[in-house]
Amino acid sequence: MTDKNVHIRFFSIVLFILLSMILLCSCKNITELTFDNKGKSFELEKGDRINIKLESNPTTGYEWILSEETDTAIVPLIDSKFVQTEKEEELVGVGGYEVFTFQAKKIGQTEIILTYKRSWEEEELKEEFTFNINITVK
Numbered sequence: 048m049t050d051k052n053v054h055i056r057f058f059s060i061v062l063f064i065l066l067s068m069i070l071l072c073s074c075k076n077i078t079e080l081t082f083d084n085k086g087k088s089f090e091l092e093k094g095d096r097i098n099i100k101l102e103s104n105p106t107t108g109y110e111w112i113l114s115e116e117t118d119t120a121i122v123p124l125i126d127s128k129f130v131q132t133e134k135e136e137e138l139v140g141v142g143g144y145e146v147f148t149f150q151a152k153k154i155g156q157t158e159i160i161l162t163y164k165r166s167w168e169e170e171e172l173k174e175e176f177t178f179n180i181n182i183t184v185k
């Protein structure tokens with residue numbers, strides 16, 4: 048191997064390592080939560096994300112609604128979607144999951160509160176229809 052080929056190969060390896068390090072450092076943590084995490088506390092760093100996956104069936108009129116008590120300046124909701132449970136055949140009215148993605152934007156403390164209800168009903172909800180977690184962004 049000539050000196051030129053050795054230098055090109057060395058440069059290629061160094062470049063690959065540097066690019067890999069940049070990509071790995073730019074990725075923030077993503078925490079996946081479910082109803083089993085209800086009531087727990089979590090510490091995040093700015094830029095970290097939380098995905099909250101909760102069972103849902105919008106064909107019943109019920110949906111998970113973010114409480115106004117959640118300080119969205121600290122952890123704004125950046126995405127929400129419904130994912131239908133996979134079945135072998137297409138079925139009408141099949142439930143699934145609502146997935147909410149929040150991102151830590153500002154240092155502080157708040158509670159993410161989601162309630163499973165029909166938006167037009169004002170009745171008091173049972174505790175099993177409320178999901179809450181405490182968030183501290185440092």
